[in-house]
Each structure stands twice: as structure tokens, then as C-alpha cells.
Amino acid sequence: MEDVNNKSSKPFHRSTIDDVARGAGVSKTTISRYLSGQFDSLSEQTRKRIEETIAALKYRPNRMARGLKRDKSFTIGMIVADITNPFSTSILRGVEDVCTKNGYSLMVCNTDNDPEKEKEYIMMLQAHRIDGLIINSTGQNNEYLHELAEEKIPIVLVDRKAPELNFDTVVTDNVQATTKAIEFFLEQGYDRIAFFTQPIGMVSSRSERAGTFQKMLEAANHPSTSDIYEADIRAEGQLEQKIDEFLASSEGQFRMLFAANGVMMLKILNIFQLKQIRIPDDIGVACYDDLDWAPVIGPGITTIAQPTYSIGVNAMERVLARIIGDQSPGVLIALPGTLNVRGSTPSKAGT
Amino acid sequence: MEDVNNKSSKPFHRSTIDDVARGAGVSKTTISRYLSGQFDSLSEQTRKRIEETIAALKYRPNRMARGLKRDKSFTIGMIVADITNPFSTSILRGVEDVCTKNGYSLMVCNTDNDPEKEKEYIMMLQAHRIDGLIINSTGQNNEYLHELAEEKIPIVLVDRKAPELNFDTVVTDNVQATTKAIEFFLEQGYDRIAFFTQPIGMVSSRSERAGTFQKMLEAANHPSTSDIYEADIRAEGQLEQKIDEFLASSEGQFRMLFAANGVMMLKILNIFQLKQIRIPDDIGVACYDDLDWAPVIGPGITTIAQPTYSIGVNAMERVLARIIGDQSPGVLIALPGTLNVRGSTPSKAGT
DNA sequence: TTGTATGCGTTATCAT
DNA sequence: ATGATAACGCATACAA
Numbered sequence: 001m002e003d004v005n006n007k008s009s010k011p012f013h014r015s016t017i018d019d020v021a022r023g024a025g026v027s028k029t030t031i032s033r034y035l036s037g038q039f040d041s042l043s044e045q046t047r048k049r050i051e052e053t054i055a056a057l058k059y060r061p062n063r064m065a066r067g068l069k070r071d072k073s074f075t076i077g078m079i080v081a082d083i084t085n086p087f088s089t090s091i092l093r094g095v096e097d098v099c100t101k102n103g104y105s106l107m108v109c110n111t112d113n114d115p116e117k118e119k120e121y122i123m124m125l126q127a128h129r130i131d132g133l134i135i136n137s138t139g140q141n142n143e144y145l146h147e148l149a150e151e152k153i154p155i156v157l158v159d160r161k162a163p164e165l166n167f168d169t170v171v172t173d174n175v176q177a178t179t180k181a182i183e184f185f186l187e188q189g190y191d192r193i194a195f196f197t198q199p200i201g202m203v204s205s206r207s208e209r210a211g212t213f214q215k216m217l218e219a220a221n222h223p224s225t226s227d228i229y230e231a232d233i234r235a236e237g238q239l240e241q242k243i244d245e246f247l248a249s250s251e252g253q254f255r256m257l258f259a260a261n262g263v264m265m266l267k268i269l270n271i272f273q274l275k276q277i278r279i280p281d282d283i284g285v286a287c288y289d290d291l292d293w294a295p296v297i298g299p300g301i302t303t304i305a306q307p308t309y310s311i312g313v314n315a316m317e318r319v320l321a322r323i324i325g326d327q328s329p330g331v332l333i334a335l336p337g338t339l340n341v342r343g344s345t346p347s348k349a350g351t
Numbered sequence: 352m353e354d355v356n357n358k359s360s361k362p363f364h365r366s367t368i369d370d371v372a373r374g375a376g377v378s379k380t381t382i383s384r385y386l387s388g389q390f391d392s393l394s395e396q397t398r399k400r401i402e403e404t405i406a407a408l409k410y411r412p413n414r415m416a417r418g419l420k421r422d423k424s425f426t427i428g429m430i431v432a433d434i435t436n437p438f439s440t441s442i443l444r445g446v447e448d449v450c451t452k453n454g455y456s457l458m459v460c461n462t463d464n465d466p467e468k469e470k471e472y473i474m475m476l477q478a479h480r481i482d483g484l485i486i487n488s489t490g491q492n493n494e495y496l497h498e499l500a501e502e503k504i505p506i507v508l509v510d511r512k513a514p515e516l517n518f519d520t521v522v523t524d525n526v527q528a529t530t531k532a533i534e535f536f537l538e539q540g541y542d543r544i545a546f547f548t549q550p551i552g553m554v555s556s557r558s559e560r561a562g563t564f565q566k567m568l569e570a571a572n573h574p575s576t577s578d579i580y581e582a583d584i585r586a587e588g589q590l591e592q593k594i595d596e597f598l599a600s601s602e603g604q605f606r607m608l609f610a611a612n613g614v615m616m617l618k619i620l621n622i623f624q625l626k627q628i629r630i631p632d633d634i635g636v637a638c639y640d641d642l643d644w645a646p647v648i649g650p651g652i653t654t655i656a657q658p659t660y661s662i663g664v665n666a667m668e669r670v671l672a673r674i675i676g677d678q679s680p681g682v683l684i685a686l687p688g689t690l691n692v693r694g695s696t697p698s699k700a701g702t
Numbered sequence: 703t704t705g706t707a708t709g710c711g712t713t714a715t716c717a718t
Numbered sequence: 719a720t721g722a723t724a725a726c727g728c729a730t731a732c733a734a
Contacts, residue, residue, distance in 0.1 A: 012503050016727055027705045032729055041703060058498060063478045064418045065727035068710050073415060075458070075479075083440050083447075092434060096461055100468075105475055107426070108459040110447055117451075124456055127414045128426075147409060152363050269647045293644035296620045367711055378721045383713060392719060416711035419726050 015057040023053040035061055067129065075105040076319060077125035079118060079135040083110040085263055086291055087308055088136065091158060094312020095134055102320060104131065115140030122148065132319035134158055134312075139202045154322030156315045161204035166330040168318040172306040174208040177337030181286065181304055182216045184339060185256060189348030190284065192250040193217070194227045196242070196268065197260035209260050209288070233267050240271050247277070254348045255283050262289030262303070269297060284345045290338075299343025307335040366408040374404040386412055418480065426456040427670060428476035430469060430486040434461040436614055437642055438659055439487065442509060445663020446485055453671060455482070466491030473499065483670035485509055485663075490553045505673030507666045512555035517681040519669040523657040525556055528688030529563035532637065532655055535690060536607060537571055540699030541635065543601040544568070545578045547593070547619065548611035560611050560639070584618050591622050598634070605699045606634050613640030613654070620648065635696045641689075650694025658686040 017035075021028040026046055033041055034050045042050075053059075067073040076099055080088040092108065099106050107128065109121040115138045122144045125133060132154040137145070142165060149155055149167070157169040185193055195213045200206040210228055217225045229242040246257070259265040265287035272279065279285055279298040290305035314333050368386075372379040377397055384392055385401045393401075404410075418424040427450055431439040443459065450457050458479065460472040466489045473495045476484060483505040488496070493516060500506055500518070508520040536544055546564045551557040561579050568576045580593040597608070610616035616638035623630065630636055630649040641656035665684050 012501065014502055017729095018727080028728080029705060029730085030703085033704090036729080043703060046703085060474065060478045062419070062480060062727055064415045064424060064480055065710090066729075067415045068413070068419055068712085069727080069729050071710075083443060084437070086435070086437070089434050089440055092459075093461065096434075096459075100471075105458055105479060106460075107456055108443075108447075109457075110444065120451075123411065127411045128456060129413060129415055150363065151365055263643075266643050266647060273647055273651075292614075292617050293648065296617060296624055297644065297648055300624075368713095369711080379712085380714090380721055380723095381719085384720085387713080394719060397719085413711050416726090417713075419728090420711080420713045422726075 015059045017059075017061070019057055020050065020053050020059050023057060024049045026050070071129070073129045073131055074103060075107055075128060075130055076316070077107045077109065077121075077128070077130040077133045077135075079109045079111060079121050079125075079133070079137070081111055081113045081136045081138065083108065085261075087159075087262065087289055087306065090308035091136075091312035091315070094309040094314075095316045096312075098313055098316035098320070111138065113138055119144055126151075126153075131323060132156070132316075134315045134319065136160060137162065154319045156318045158311060158315050159205055161332070168315075168322070168331045168333075170311050170315045170318065170333045170335070171205065172311070172337050173334035174205055174337075175212050176334070177288075177304050177306075177339070178209050178212040179216065180337070180339050181258070182213060184341065185258065185286070185345065186216075186220055186222070187347070188256075188284075188345055189254065190256050191223065191253040191348075192227060192246075192255040193222070193224045194229060194246045194250070194255070194257045195260065196229050196231065196239075196257060196264060198264060199230045199232055206260060213258070231264075233264055239264075239267055243268065243271055247283070256280075256345060257283055257285050259285070259287035262287055262291045262294075265289075265301065266293075280344050280346050286345050288337075290340055294340070295342065302342045302345040303340045305338040305340055307337065310335055366410045368410075368412070370408055371401065371404050371410050374408060375400045377401070422480070424480045424482055425454060426458055426479060426481050427667070428458045428460065428472075428479070428481040428484045428486075430460045430462060430472050430476075430484070430488070432462055432464045432487045432489065434459065436612075438510075438613065438640055438657065441659035442487075442663035442666070445660040445665075446667045447663075449664055449667035449671070462489065464489055470495055477502075477504075482674060483507070483667075485666045485670065487511060488513065505670045507669045509662060509666050510556055512683070519666075519673070519682045519684075521662050521666045521669065521684045521686070522556065523662070523688050524685035525559040525688075526563050527685070528639075528655050528657075528690070529560050530567065531688070531690050532609070533564060533567045535692065536609065536637070536696065537567075537573070538698070539607075539635075539696055540605065541607045542574065542604040542699075543578060543597075543606040544573070544575045545580060545597045545601070545606070545608045546611065547580050547582065547590075547608060547615060549615060550581045550583055557611060564609070582615075584615055590615075590618055594619065594622055598628070607631075607696060608634055608636050610636070610638035613638055613642045613645075616640075616652065617644075631695050631697050637696050639688075641691055645691070646693065653693045653696040654691045656689040656691055658688065661686055 017028045017031050020031050031050060039047060063074060078095055082088055096106055107125060111118040118138050119141050122141060126148060134156045136158045137160055139162060145155055155167045157167050159171055161169050195210060197206050197210055200210055214225060229246060231239040231242045233239055259268055277283060286302035288304045290303040294301040294303045368379045368382050371382050382401060390398060414425060429446055433439055447457055458476060462469040469489050470492050473492060477499060485507045487509045488511055490513060496506055506518045508518050510522055512520050546561060548557050548561055551561055565576060580597060582590040582593045584590055610619055628634060637653040639655045641654040645652040645654045
């Protein structure tokens with residue numbers, strides 16, 4: 001069996017533009033012209049000869065060399081808070097498709113919502129001279145983002161706004177989506193509605209969702225105006241404690257729990273299961289993110305589908321627009337969410 | 352508000368090693384020494400001056416230039432069949448963590464199991480002069496992979512073997528994991544066990560799982576020896592048809608369905624839900640991949656947890672080993688899976 | 703239609 | 719302990 005890993009066998013020579021030039025009997029300038037598709041300044045003859053030589057030599061232009069010369073890496077950086085979250089990967093898919101179609105490669109970085117990691121990644125991507133950055137930011141590194149922006153590198157914010165930065169931003173229209181959901185919940189006649197979210201902090205998507213929740217319940221003069229529960233799902237026991245709080249305070253009432261994202265919903269459902277709390281008999285539930293398990297759990301979980309793939313596509317399209325010279329002020333793109341009603345949110349009347 | 356996107360404002364100058372040299376009043380060679388950590392050949396004085404200058408100028412070494420010179424990009428390529436599958440992202444997490452710790456960046460590519468896309472990505476990564484490749488291959492592009500290997504680029508196969516390639520390979524120990532699961536199913540006393548898989552083709556993980564299933568049932572003289580169903584989950588109606596087939600043929604028997612991966616399991620559960628087939632009353636189920644919904648669906652779904660994160664870590668560690676010179680023949684690392692028994696697979700006796 | 707020469711931002715070799 | 723210079727692989731201005 002051939003030992004493909006033996007580095008010492010022969011000091012492998014990767015062919016360069018010079019090799020191709022020599023092989024085709026022309027200058028490297030001519031090869032370069034071929035590579036950049038300037039076929040009209042090439043004779044049919046030489047063009048064919050170049051083609052053959054490239055194939056024979058298995059020549060692949062070195063992107064680093066090209067990038068160095070043209071000051072363009074043809075790679076895009078993407079920083080996500082949690083690559084494990086289907087929300088992120090779906091956006092990633094959208095970004096990737098647009099990248100590929102336009103000849104860009106994608107460098108993916110996962111921060112676990114850790115500002116320190118995020119900072120490291122920003123600097124690393126900067127060192128790679130990325131041509132654009134799509135980021136689901138923690139909001140703690142605006143200084144470094146701003147530095148990137150000063151270098152004329154297009155930056156697009158995803159899922160989280162940062163008005164002070166004036167970057168292009170692509171998000172779900174959280175006010176619209178939340179409004180639609182709450183309207184429905186109110187119609188169903190719930191006496192108590194709990195909103196469960198991860199710590200709101202400065203994360204715009206969280207504050208918009210919680211804010212809309214509160215405003216609407218106030219407007220409806222609903223008893224649950226302050227039933228907003230913040231819990232760090234990584235902190236042992238914290239979520240369960242908040243759940244117990246709500247369950248105790250709403251004992252016997254027609255109630256539901258609205259989770260601000262799919263991952264949190266799943267954690268909550270786990271806890272419910274341990275406590276033998278039944279859905280929707282003991283409590284109704286609904287959440288953001290229409291993940292693939294939603295139809296299958298219990299009576300089906302009511303969800304708000306976010307236009308994730310589309311968010312990715314739009315984000316990358318903004319990057320491209322900036323690259324080709326768009327200099328207008330930062331644009332905000334808010335894409336509508338969709339409410340999927342399932343069995344987990346019955347009406348008080350009994351439909 | 353400052354217009355950070357206005358490219359024409361001032362022709363931004365990104366500082367280079369020359370700027371730093373000038374600023375610190377030394378030669379670029381000295382700066383280069385500093386950058387590569389050769390502090391023992393630098394006076395305390397100049398070292399501090401360089402440090403200050405770098406900070407003042409916000410200098411970031413250009414990785415393309417460095418890569419060009421040293422013939423090393425410090426980036427790793429990762430090609431996955433489906434980034435949307437939690438199985439993939441979990442591996443990705445492992446790969447990423449090891450990358451970051453060692454100063455490597457990660458280029459992520461998603462093929463949708465399309466050999467053509469895969470080929471494009473391989474060539475693109477080659478053009479970037481990646482220092483290593485981790486790939487969940489379709490198996491249709493061995494020619495190009497081999498070409499990469501000839502260029503002494505370490506390649507690690509993940510989840511799928513390709514013995515003819517002699518690459519390092521990291522997988523779940525499918526025989527071990529499947530054996531453990533089937534032993535359990537047999538103990539539970541099922542009269543019929545269906546194995547549902549995506550088209551086996553040349554994918555080693557699929558064939559090993561199906562093969563082990565078949566061998567074990569034969570050894571046990573079990574009636575389900577040929578209850579192996581292949582279905583393309585993207586083909587409309589195909590999965591449902593196979594399900595109907597099995598349901599009809601096993602009517603009234605104590606039976607279960609074993610799905611070869613989590614995504615497929617979810618599709619099947621969807622179909623069961625539509626048909627109002629109850630778990631485990633009408634049929635038991637189990638699957639590969641211990642995804643986060645498993646404990647929460649129905650009575651809890653029995654699963655085989657794959658050591659995904661660890662697969663990623665091991666894969667990247669193999670890449671690093673090759674980079675620092677390991678020239679031994681391709682290594683196979685088979686990591687054990689874990690059986691998680693839940694309510695979806697009751698015993699005939701009634702436990 | 704084709705070629706020559708220079709430079710992109712680094713590192714490495716050889717001096718001093 | 720520090721510098722001058724060449725070279726990495728390519729694109730571009732300028733010539734021919």
C-alpha cells in the first residue's frame with residue numbers, strides 16, 4: 001500500500017504560475033491574464049496551450065499570493081454565538097450559499113457568547129484580511145469592530161442590533177413576531193402568561209421580545225404584566241427555580257409559558273417531564289424557533305418560525321453590496337416571523 | 352453620526368511591518384523577530400519599544416504575506432455533508448476548540464452530500480493552501496483527495512471510512528455500538544425489529560450498522576433478518592411507504608423500529624404522529640444520535656449517543672500530529688458509543 | 703497579442 | 719543584538 005503520509009519521499013513541488021508559463025512557452029503575465037479571464041487579449045492558440053498546461057500540471061493559483069497582491073483575501077468571516085444552535089447553522093447555510101456563488105470562502109468562528117473569545121476571533125480574522133464580517137455579537141467588543149470598520153471592512157450584524165455602530169443589520173422583526181404571538185395567546189384566553197428568557201442584558205433581540213410582551217400585556221390590562229423570568233440556562237438549578245416560582249404563583253389558573261428561544265424551551269420541557277407536568281393539560285407552552293422537533297413533542301409545540309436562512313442570505317448580500325462600493329449609511333433589514341399554532345396552546349373555551 | 356461605511360473618506364492605510372519598524376526605529380528584521388517570539392535575541396529596550404509601537408499603530412501581521420513566505424496558511428479546512436445536522440456541528444465544536452488552542456483558523460464547507468459541491472470545495476481549499484483537511488466525504492472524490500495528499504496535506508476522514516485511501520480516520524465504533532443496542536433489543540423480546548437507514552451506498556457507517564444488525568439477527572435466528580429498509584428522506588413519500596410496508600407486515604406483533612440516525616428518527620416520528628401511531632404502545636423506537644429532544648419526546652426515545660465532540664477533537668489532533676511530522680500509516684480511531692435506554696423501548700414482559 | 707519589471711508584506715539568509 | 723537583501727507567487731503598469 002502506498003504511504004501517502006510520508007513527507008520525506010520526494011520534496012514535493014507545487015506548481016506555480018512560473019511553471020505554467022514555462023510549460024506553455026509564454027510569460028507569466030499571459031498566464032495571469034488567462035487566470036483573470038481576459039480571454040479577448042489571448043490568441044485562441046496560446047489559450048488552449050495554457051489550458052492544457054494547467055491541467056497537466058494540476059496547477060491551482062495560490063490564493064494567498066493573489067490576495068497579498070490584490071489586497072483581497074476572498075474570504076468572509078462569520079462569528080456566531082453558538083454553532084450548536086440550529087438557529088445559527090441555518091443562518092450559516094444562507095451565508096454559505098451566497099458566498100459560494102460569488103467565489104468567497106467562509107471562516108466560521110464560535111464564541112460561546114464569550115466576549116474574550118469573540119475578541120480573539122475578531123483579531124484573527126483581521127489578520128487573515130477578511131473581505132467582510134458577519135457577526136452575531138456579544139456587544140462587548142464594539143471597540144474592535146469599529147477598528148475593523150475603519151479599515152473599510154464591511155460588517156453585518158445578525159440577530160442583534162447595535163445602533164451606535166451604524167452597521168448593516170439583519171434580524172427577525174421581533175416586534176411584529178412577538179405581537180402576532182401574544183395576540184394569539186390573549187385570544188386563547190390565558191389567565192397567566194409567563195415569558196421565559198435568557199438574561200436580557202444588552203441583547204436587542206431579547207429586550208425587544210420581552211419589551212413587546214410587557215407592553216402588550218399592559219395594554220390588555222393583563223395580570224401577567226410582570227411575569228417575565230430571566231434565567232441563565234447554564235446555571236445549575238436557576239431555570240428550575242424560576243419555573244417553580246411561576247408554577248406556584250399560577251396554581252390552578254389557565255396558564256402558559258412562552259420561551260424566548262428553542263433551546264430554552266427544550267430545557268423547560270425537560271424539567272416539566274421530570275416534574276410530570278403535562279402539556280397542555282397542566283400548562284400551555286410556545287417558543288421562538290420552529291425547530292424540527294416542534295411538531296413531534298407532546299401535542300405539537302406552537303412556535304414562531306424565524307426566517308433564518310433568509311437572514312443569512314440577506315446578511316451576505318449586504319456584505320457583497322458593500323464590497324462593490326455601496327457607501328450608504330447602515331441599513332436595517334427586519335424579516336417577518338411566522339406563527340405556527342400547534343396543540344400546545346389550546347384555548348380556554350376548548351377551541 | 353459617523354459614516355463608517357464611506358470608503359472614499361480617506362484612503363485608509365493599514366500599517367505594515369515597515370511602519371512598525373520605522374516607528375520603533377529599528378529594521379523590519381527586528382520586528383519579524385519579535386513577531387516570531389525570538390525574545391532572547393532582542394534587548395529589553397527595543398522589545399518594549401516595539402510593543403508600544405505595535406499597540407499605537409494597531410498593527411496586525413498579515414497572514415497572507417506570512418503564509419506566502421512560509422508556505423503555511425495556518426488554516427484548516429473542514430468539509431461536512433450537512434452542517435444543519437447536530438451531529439456535524441458537535442464534531443465541528445471539537446475541531447474548532449483544538450484549532451483555536453493551536454493558532455489555526457477553520458474554513459467550513461457544507462456539501463449537502465453533493466459530490467460536485469464537494470469537489471469544488473476541495474479545490475477551493477487547496478487554493479487557500481490549507482494546512483490540513485477534515486472531511487466527512489461522499490466518497491466520490493477520492494481522486495482529488497489523493498491529489499491533496501500528494502501535496503503532503505494531512506487529511507482526516509470523519510464518520511466514514513475509505514480503506515483504499517490510507518488516511519487517518521475517526522469514527523464511532525459502529526459495530527460495538529450497534530451490537531450493544533441490538534443485544535438490548537433482543538433482551539426486550541421484540542418479535543420484529545426494523546432497521547431504517549438512508550440509502551447505504553458506499554457509506555461505511557451505514558453499511559456497518561446495517562451489516563451488524565443483520566448478522567446479529569441471523570445469529571439469533573430472529574424473524575427480522577431482512578427487515579432492513581433503505582429510504583431517501585428527501586424523496587417525497589418514500590419513507591412513509593417503507594414505514595407502511597413494515598407496519599403492515601408486523602401488524603399485531605411486539606415490534607420496534609431502529610433508525611440509523613437522529614434526523615431520520617424525527618422524520619419517522621412525524622409520520623407516526625400523522626398516522627396517530629403511539630409510542631411505545633403501537634411500536635417501539637430507538638435511534639443513533641442522542642439529540643437534545645430525545646428525552647422529551649413521548650416516553651423518551653432510546654438512543655445511541657455518538658462521541659461527536661470527541662471525534663472532532665481526535666480528528667484535529669491527528670491533523671496536528673501529521674503537521675509536526677508523524678509519517679506513520681493511516682490510523683483508525685473508533686470511539687465507543689453509549690446506549691441510553693428510555694421509555695420508547697419497553698420489554699415484552701412489561702419490565 | 704505578448705512580455706518586462708516592480709511590488710504586495712512577510713520571513714530567512716547572511717552579514718556585522 | 720541588529721540590519722540589508724532576496725524570495726515567496728501572483729497582478730499590474732508600462733512597453734513593445
